[in-house]
Amino acid sequence: MLLEDLNWMGVEAYLKRDDRIVLVTGACEQHGYLSLLADIRAPMAIAQAACEKEGVLIAPPLPYGVSPYFVTYPGTVSVRPETFAAMVRDVIEGLVAQGFHRILVSNGHGGNAGILSAVLIEVSNAHPDTQMGFFEWWRHPKVIAAGEAAGLPLHHANWSENFTFTRVADVPDGDKAPPDIPRTASAATYRALLGDGSFGGPYHASDDVMARYFAAAVDAMVEELQRLKA
Amino acid sequence: MLLEDLNWMGVEAYLKRDDRIVLVTGACEQHGYLSLLADIRAPMAIAQAACEKEGVLIAPPLPYGVSPYFVTYPGTVSVRPETFAAMVRDVIEGLVAQGFHRILVSNGHGGNAGILSAVLIEVSNAHPDTQMGFFEWWRHPKVIAAGEAAGLPLHHANWSENFTFTRVADVPDGDKAPPDIPRTASAATYRALLGDGSFGGPYHASDDVMARYFAAAVDAMVEELQRLKA
Amino acid sequence: MLLEDLNWMGVEAYLKRDDRIVLVTGACEQHGYLSLLADIRAPMAIAQAACEKEGVLIAPPLPYGVSPYFVTYPGTVSVRPETFAAMVRDVIEGLVAQGFHRILVSNGHGGNAGILSAVLIEVSNAHPDTQMGFFEWWRHPKVIAAGEAAGLPLHHANWSENFTFTRVADVPDGDKAPPDIPRTASAATYRALLGDGSFGGPYHASDDVMARYFAAAVDAMVEELQRLKA
Amino acid sequence: MLLEDLNWMGVEAYLKRDDRIVLVTGACEQHGYLSLLADIRAPMAIAQAACEKEGVLIAPPLPYGVSPYFVTYPGTVSVRPETFAAMVRDVIEGLVAQGFHRILVSNGHGGNAGILSAVLIEVSNAHPDTQMGFFEWWRHPKVIAAGEAAGLPLHHANWSENFTFTRVADVPDGDKAPPDIPRTASAATYRALLGDGSFGGPYHASDDVMARYFAAAVDAMVEELQRLKA
């Protein structure tokens, strides 16, 4: 259930029965052959499936994140950590002020994680009646297990992000050898070493694998939503 | 054409033939009986129609804006002017760095306008090879003329924002008398004086009126996109 | 009554009988043939006349505003929106902490308006016992009516800002055709299209017209001061 | 010569013959029986006399400074160091961009000094063709000598700030014993220990002493203006 599908009277009614909300964060950055917004599309699809089951609201996602390593790839837009922290802080504080006292941030982009978790704890410290959850679908043990069950390695922009809803073009067959890139290389070095943008492994998996993989993510998120309620 | 429907190779190809892009900004705020995201949904619908004609890319929209007057209405999330300025600055600078040298910001929310136009000019002053455009569909003379042609007054959250794509519930019939609220009243005063959130006038218009009104907005935006190219 | 004409004992005494104060904001920017500080001088003159009648204090004005479009004109100094917001926030919060619970910001410069009104509402939301007013003399219906009664168009740096107290040199006779400049043009474009800096229309009006026009502004401000007290 | 007495054409002409400008900074804070704006009025009077002799322009002064120790005195408004630094930085950068390459900041308030000098040097480091001067009239050796010649101690809000242009009420006769206040005491402690706001010594001096004292300040500033030109 998307907040944007409600008017304020609808939110007022919702807050009488629940105080949970999901905020999706991600990035507008290269994902090889996949959508530049894969880091929003994947967690949003998972959130919609999970929140459907739990009857939980989803706030509008934050589409721009911290991606300085990829700005040499057309279409990547990165914001500074200070800016991202300020935006997240204002939005989370705003949700708390509205009465959303249990907030699950579902983050689709690794570069945001350190800032997000710090700001969430700071807000939570300032408001003892709140509870903040943090969910990253692709790092959840259940989801990793699903990947391992398929015998496929998990890397940025490989099969593990290649869903019907993130696919915008054909992807190559075959495996890519994972390149070795220092974590704080410049964006120029990243592009020189990374080529098409995938971090390696197969570019796609069978529909069946993807369905089980997605289902694991939804299950994991449902669990987080329930834990938040407890 | 949405940026998110492309991968980076697609953007690379696009930048060889065009350097325009549209960024939609709005707000997550009460709109009476209409969607809390009306200020994104309306300019996005207009942008998609106009950009389809002009073959121009649309970046992911910024869903949160400056709406301190409405935070007493459930679902309204407002960010501070400083935060909004920093986010817009980073995103616009990021687009310029990517080669988008002609950027049209289509702003759907009045509270953002002063900050947006200042930041756009500052970025433009710093990059002499760029050209920034600013479009607010509901303030465009052509659109105002279309409203006047229908004999209907234009107010926040009345018929003039009530499209099929912003409607999430039934709206009342009849006219609301426009309340008189000081511009810098607190959010508590706004809610006390504004009631259901509409600034008055009729809550809906005929499909025919809405179609002509929408068409005027699309025409106006096409014109802006062409002027930017010239 | 200027705050600067008092010592702290004088303010202490004032606060026992009134809690209103006026803060004038403006810009240091080109005004064609007129003073670079026209946006301070005009609202200060109006404020002094209006506050004289109402016995209200006037705080020292903020002389620098957000004017990125004019930095190509010598003498124009523009501050970033983030800086202006921080300064206004600190000053308004400081006044509230002093016991000035009803503050009328009289803004002389359009480029400041969006930031000012947002910050004023945020401060008001944080302090439920305060009331913020916002006055822009040149946009007040009574003042516009006075201009229309004289049959003269209102534009930046034309007759409508040409008072004895803003005039620093001779101005041309005759009418200037208003140029058409995109709102977010760069400062270089502004100067190329705007020439002498006036936005068009006659450069001066008769003393009689100016007196009636000024009187309308004072009346309008007195009304705002009274409304704030009510 | 005040910038505000010119239009942009006047500044353009000025910049062809000189690139110096004076920026006065001060505070809106208690000065005992004297004007709350004494820290602006004194350096402005001195600047006007000195700049008259040297034919140098004076920019509009910044009336609010960093005065957290006095906020318990009615009429004192203090801004945060971060805000003051940002405002000074933007204004100085703006003046440099306009072609004012030799800027003399005349600071009337001790609490601003550390931030001002740091920002001035940072701007100067970034623009090798500029020269920044920093003048604090009351700390200049010539001015201190003039005070000592009169056999009178120099303290905040005593005779040494009591000019015709800072006096707004009668001041007591006699000497006040200087209180001993820890530098970083809270504003509550300051008020408890400081009483009427003067830091002690006589409240006034003879017109003759004040004239010689003022003349020393003007001489000192003329010297700084000439050194800047060299």
Add this chain to the structure above:
Amino acid sequence: MLLEDLNWMGVEAYLKRDDRIVLVTGACEQHGYLSLLADIRAPMAIAQAACEKEGVLIAPPLPYGVSPYFVTYPGTVSVRPETFAAMVRDVIEGLVAQGFHRILVSNGHGGNAGILSAVLIEVSNAHPDTQMGFFEWWRHPKVIAAGEAAGLPLHHANWSENFTFTRVADVPDGDKAPPDIPRTASAATYRALLGDGSFGGPYHASDDVMARYFAAAVDAMVEELQRLKA
């Protein structure tokens, strides 16, 4: 070799033969029975050993980091992400301006990692002639392997941080069962669930194990320093 053991002439000489420098970042936060500065002491000890071998300079460390989860434990001081980012940015930019074009940040505290790596890449993007390295000793594969070789689990404030130079009191014998704490729990929840502050496992290991573990960290860092030089 510590920067603080040199004067500026010494640094000038150093920069003629090398342009590498190490910056250690950490936290002032609870480490169970260990020193509150364990996150500085461990990476500093490792850096001193590694830099000794490579003849590389070490800048003064940043002792405060982002630790909002532990502020309920006495002695923990956490700074906001925005503040940490600004400080790191200024220091790294300052080092680059000094001619240190290859900088290895050795981060001792997980909560800093996301911000640090983002800022390092942003600085590197802005200065194409620089190379930034990022080293976290406890996450390095060689160090993890050394821990696994000893058959001991790695957790915050357990044996793996218990060196002679981080030990300030006796530690318990025996194993602690690792608690399960949500990542974004509030500091109150952290303290309630975490008790003595250790995340579990044995509190100490034999001197022999610690020596091999430390040696692995030094080896890993030497390798990073050499890679940076290449």
Add this chain to the structure above:
Amino acid sequence: MLLEDLNWMGVEAYLKRDDRIVLVTGACEQHGYLSLLADIRAPMAIAQAACEKEGVLIAPPLPYGVSPYFVTYPGTVSVRPETFAAMVRDVIEGLVAQGFHRILVSNGHGGNAGILSAVLIEVSNAHPDTQMGFFEWWRHPKVIAAGEAAGLPLHHANWSENFTFTRVADVPDGDKAPPDIPRTASAATYRALLGDGSFGGPYHASDDVMARYFAAAVDAMVEELQRLKA
């Protein structure tokens, strides 16, 4: 007693008997022939001696300060005033939140003073139950008296900072004539006029003089610590 020599249980115990703590601030900047960290080493040595007597805790020092005038000297790293203010504010607020209600900031670097004292007072105003002290050893009357007793002038990087613990190389014999440098000169001018970095006078004094000078500083600081307790 250093905070870093304790674990959190140790701080918890300390806070039951005392709520004082010392925070040393300084700079990483040229000191002529002396250590680049002289502004930390000197106040730390004094603090350790004084706090030993008083049984007071010392927090980890902030090694980077505001030193824009010296960035042309290798090894000098300066942070912006805004950054320094934010860092100090976060650390002091963090200490207050931990229960350290009487904080003595011992500042070793003149360039930090204005910002530090402002932030300390602001924090103190916000927390009426706290008391902030500010100590600068080299400006304390007792220490100046000790210097004068030795008949030696006090200047940056001369004998008065040349202790065994700040000395890292031989220093010249003889006296240096103090250069005359405008306070807000650029770093390039500073280096041109200042040469080896000392502000003049003798480069060293006898061990006996240094011992008495150091003892005066320790005495002065003990007094400040006691005054804070009272």
